[in-house]
Amino acid sequence: MTFFYSAMTGGFYSDAVHPTRPEDCVEISDAERLSLLDGQANGGTISACTTTGMPEVVAPVNDPATTRARLLASVKREASRRILIISPEWRQLNDLRSPSDAATNRFAAIDAVRSASNAVELQIGETADEDLGDFDVGKNPLWPESVAAS
Structure with a gap:
């Protein structure tokens, strides 16, 4: 090809x-x-x-503001990835139409990922400029353990 x-x-x-x-x-x-x-x-x-x-x-610009913005975008991608592992969009739509205990559990897991995403974003905002380069979004301990990083 x-x-x-x-x-x-x-x-x-x-x-x-x-x-x-x-x-x-x-x-x-x-x-x-x-x-x-x-x-x-x-x-x-x-x-x-x-x-x-x-x-x-x-090469990317490595000033603190750009690095912080890149990290925040990475948090959003990681949250989306984790949510789709829990429940793809088609399943979320089906769960809305036909509620069940399993659907409730999936939505609770999605809510946990969203809460973690918000907490990781706050953590990025509080991280010192000189430490931003070492910030690992995917391996952050604030993410729920139910969806492992891959």
Whole structure:
């Protein structure tokens, strides 16, 4: 499978899934695509090089305000991930339509994740600027134990 990147859309494309692609697409290897996604997951931004058009990761700004904002966004992603492990959206909708003891337990677990999310966000706000780099959202002990980090 061949992969492409479009600076115009900021998206990745493959020849197997996208027979038509934006005109500015440049071909990249699977290893390059994975490296770009890894850099983005670590706070970087993917942009196209102005001379070659090839995508590259621009390192994240590491000032305290940016780091704090990145951590807060990470808390929201982690809470969402944990909630979907407890109960996917389709099940939540079914639970609303057909209440049961099991549904009540799932909603209680979801509420615990939401409470933990709020507490972790407060903790980030209270963390000293110089300690933000060591803050591990996924392994924070405030998360309920019923949904393990993965």
